[in-house]
Amino acid sequence: MRKTHLAPAAVGGALTLAVLLSGCVANNPASSALTVDITDDGCNVSAATAASGAVKFTASNKGTQVNEFYILADDKLRIVGEKENITPGATVDYVAQLSPGTYYTECKLGMVGAGIGTSKFTVTGDEVALSGTDKEQSDTAVTNYVAYIKEQTDGLVTNVAAFTAAYVAGNDDEARALFPTARTNYERIEPTAEAFGDLDPKIDFREPMATEDGIPFTGFHRIEKDLWAPAGFTPSTPAERQELADGLNANVKQLFDLVREKDFTVSLSDISNGAIGLLEEVATSKITGEEDEFSHTDLWDFQANVEGASVAYGNVRDIAVSKGDDGKKLVEKIDKQFDALNKQLAAYGSLDAGFVTYDQLSTQQVKELSDGINALSEPLSQLTHTVLGIAE
Missing domain, CATH: 1.20.1420.20 (M75 peptidase, HXXE motif)
Structure with missing residues (x-):
């Protein structure tokens, strides 16, 4: 059992895990490789936008406690992606498949309680269809x-x-x-x-x-x-x-x-x-x-x-x-x-x-x-x- 984002479940409507594949995987331009600086009171993503498709986040915990990195949907309730157990001093990679739209990034100190450093994150561009x-x-x-x-x-x-x-x-x-x-x-x-x-x-x-x-x-x-x-x-x-x-x-x-x-x-x-x-x-x-x-x-x-x-x-x-x-x-x-x-x-x-x-x-x-x-x-x-x- 892992700690999770304790937001009300979005029931009664369409709820999907992370983001939809929609039969698409984008190329990975430089803009889709981002860094996340995590501190005890901050969660700074190196850019507020990325190209659609596979987005790589390299998260470094520069704080004193274990932390988590979250990607939330535009309602700030549904979890689109998460990387848990980022220990002090650790640098880890997390890859999320993101369709165009509005998201929010945040961290959670000690993996409990409210998120910190919540910031708007926009994904732009077209999805690139796979072939064959x-x-x-x-x-x-x-x-x-x-x-x-x-x-x-x-x-x-x-x-x-x-x-x-x-x-x-x-x-x-x-x-x-x-x-x-x-x-x-x-x-x-x-x-x-x-x-x-x-x-x-x-x-x-x-x-x-x-x-x-x-x-x-x-x-x-x-x-x-x-x-x-x-x-x-x-x-x-x-x-x-x-x-x-x-x-x-x-x-x-x-x-x-x-x-x-x-x-x-x-x-x-x-x-x-x-x-x-x-x-x-x-x-x-x-x-x-x-x-x-x-x-x-x-x-x-x-x-x-x-x-x-x-x-x-x-x-x-x-x-x-x-x-x-x-x-x-x-x-x-x-x-x-x-x-x-x-x-x-x-x-x-x-x-x-x-x-x-x-x-x-x-x-x-x-x-x-x-x-x-x-x-x-x-x-x-x-x-x-x-x-x-x-x-x-």
């Missing part, structure tokens, strides 16, 4: 990945219903067994939910994050706390359990409905950045064991994140290969590291048979997993540049 095989590959990637998202939300609704039914009935042993598998579908497509404003916090916020943002602590992790109640905690009453279950079911059903809106889609960069983001989340938060702090079922989440990243990557893999020798070499590295990481995770179990709980892993084993995740994250971080044809 490139367009066919892009259309296929988008179509297939949207279908995967819908499939996962279908499974999510079903599995959450079974999980919450056991929880409400007081069948805690059954509910504990169902908890990690009920989360699997969600963890595979978490970047999708994170794009829908405050829906992700309702479903998957941990207690410290809810407290920081002053919102109710609901969803998976509130129920998790009931099922693995820590010392001194008073579990929910039957009526409170029913309310929590109803809320979780309603929110996952809303996600199910949103991805079935007639004009819901994703862009090519959404797919590749989604793969990158899922691995980054494991590397920056889940590896610490803080995600499932009561149940210690983190390895189920790890595996689901890796699977989700693999599916997203698989949808754009052929496009990366088509970019020439550099693309082929990158794909070879990513394939190798995915295989290696999956073998590491298999040593501790599987989604079908179950995993050992995370608290049973030694410090050395956690380090080895962290090393494996980082070994995959490094080449995977280059995927969007390659797929969109941007030179490093």
Whole structure:
């Protein structure tokens, strides 16, 4: 679960992830390569305009705290793109596929609270249509990945219903067994939910994050706390359990409905950045064991994140290969590291048979997993540049 822009979800209308591909990828002129100077009280983008298509932002955190960089739609509510966990002293690249229009850029100090340095950002020019095989590959990637998202939300609704039914009935042993598998579908497509404003916090916020943002602590992790109640905690009453279950079911059903809106889609960069983001989340938060702090079922989440990243990557893999020798070499590295990481995770179990709980892993084993995740994250971080044809 990552911190997200806590704006109301734009429901009832067209809501799309990041920006629409519209079958187009622009060339990358110099004006589309920008820098972002981040400080504790500022977020300065080197230019207020860019050419449409793939826009590369090189963000440098010159402040004292971890920060995030956001691109918002013209309503300042919908998240068009984000780069998280930019640590002090770090310089990172983020590539967004932007259609002509008005956007806003901002940063978020500590990855919580209101944005800082919010500034208008204008994208101009015409979209450059792909031709021949490139367009066919892009259309296929988008179509297939949207279908995967819908499939996962279908499974999510079903599995959450079974999980919450056991929880409400007081069948805690059954509910504990169902908890990690009920989360699997969600963890595979978490970047999708994170794009829908405050829906992700309702479903998957941990207690410290809810407290920081002053919102109710609901969803998976509130129920998790009931099922693995820590010392001194008073579990929910039957009526409170029913309310929590109803809320979780309603929110996952809303996600199910949103991805079935007639004009819901994703862009090519959404797919590749989604793969990158899922691995980054494991590397920056889940590896610490803080995600499932009561149940210690983190390895189920790890595996689901890796699977989700693999599916997203698989949808754009052929496009990366088509970019020439550099693309082929990158794909070879990513394939190798995915295989290696999956073998590491298999040593501790599987989604079908179950995993050992995370608290049973030694410090050395956690380090080895962290090393494996980082070994995959490094080449995977280059995927969007390659797929969109941007030179490093």
